[in-house]
Amino acid sequence: TQLLEQSPQFLSIQEGENLTVYCNSSSVFSSLQWYRQEPGEGPVLLVTVVTGGEVKKLKRLTFQFGDARKDSSLHITAAQPGDTGLYLCAGPIASGSRLTFGEGTQLTVNP
């Protein structure tokens, strides 16, 4: 059973469109992280959200942590082909030395 459920699994959109992807859990997390991974590379950390209700912006990307700290969303405005990649959410488990990952959302932005 996945602790973190991501949706949608696949998303293909045209350049300039907006999109939102989701990361949900029935468990409370002290924090959640979002990573982006390109083919043949390791994931790269985009942001960490820590406080319930927190909103963080990274250029055209907006990250939100749910009030109950059980879910998070990533909204991309005016998507560009360079946004293409696998978006993974992750959260600490047990003692906090380990992260559990969602299955990811594979985003393709077509020119």
Add this chain to the structure above:
Amino acid sequence: SQTIHQWPATLVQPVGSPLSLECTVEGTSNPNLYWYRQAAGRGLQLLFYSVGIGQISSEVPQNLSASRPQDRQFILSSKKLLLSDSGFYLCAWSVRGGNEKLFFGSGTQLSVL
């Protein structure tokens, strides 16, 4: 600055052969070290993590083992590879006692034939 090196980038091995993947971290001391495996386009499964030399925790029973002979060196091994061992293997590090942010290597694509 900190860097993480993982090699080889690609590996094709026959079933039953041994495996050794190496990962080293530079520019930091006493890191937590991790081995993850990833199926194509999917999430990451934690295989092993280590909080110090010789200290290895295994997350799932499997055909693989890990060792940490030096503070910044993490090795993933197998005596006899299975077809099901194929996948993308990622090494990562984090600051010990920090906020669990992971920094990943560039991965090894292993194909067992």
